[in-house]
Amino acid sequence: MSTERFEHRRREDGELLGWIEERGDGFAAIDRFGHARTDVTDWFEAENALDELGLSYLAERYGYLTEGGTRLNVRIAEVWEDSVVVKEDDGGAVGAPQIFYTLPIPVDPTRLYLR
Numbered sequence: 001m002s003t004e005r006f007e008h009r010r011r012e013d014g015e016l017l018g019w020i021e022e023r024g025d026g027f028a029a030i031d032r033f034g035h036a037r038t039d040v041t042d043w044f045e046a047e048n049a050l051d052e053l054g055l056s057y058l059a060e061r062y063g064y065l066t067e068g069g070t071r072l073n074v075r076i077a078e079v080w081e082d083s084v085v086v087k088e089d090d091g092g093a094v095g096a097p098q099i100f101y102t103l104p105i106p107v108d109p110t111r112l113y114l115r
Contacts, residue, residue, distance in 0.1 A: 005030065008050045016081075017050040032058065032079045034106025061115045062086065064101060073115065074101070081105070086112065 005019040008029075018037070019030040026040035029049035038049045064074040064086055074086040077100060084103045090096035103112060 008047060010051070010054075015055065017053065017055065020046045020050070029053075032105075033084060033112075035109070061089065063113050063115045065111045065113075066101070074112075084112070 004022045006021075008017050008020050009015060010017055016032070018032055020043065021028050021030050021036075023040045027043050027046040028040055029037040029046040031037050031050070031053060032055070037053055038046055041049075058076045058079060060076075062074050062076065064072045066072060073089040075089050076084060077087040078085040082105055084105060084107050086101050086103065088099040090098075
């Protein structure tokens with residue numbers, strides 16, 4: 001069974017907030033990490049959930065578990081439709097090396113998690 005996804009954008013500026021995914025007889029709100037933010041509901045409730053969520057969660061501090069098992073403090077650097085790019089949190093140090101990691105969407109919550 002294939003599911004269809006529809007982009008949901010912020011009214012004010014057209015910024016992509018997430019997707020509304022068709023699931024059976026209803027819909028689910030999907031955030032920019034590819035995670036469901038609602039159970040199956042109606043279209044209106046899925047839209048409202050994404051509008052209320054917004055994008056502020058992208059500015060939070062996250063932990064990242066590398067392939068080698070190292071835990072790092074990271075910040076979200078970029079979010080694309082198919083991936084999320086995180087950057088090691090260097091505390092704003094000038095001249096610090098810029099180290100980035102790219103994670104596919106949906107992002108594995110055991111690898112990228114709120115701190």
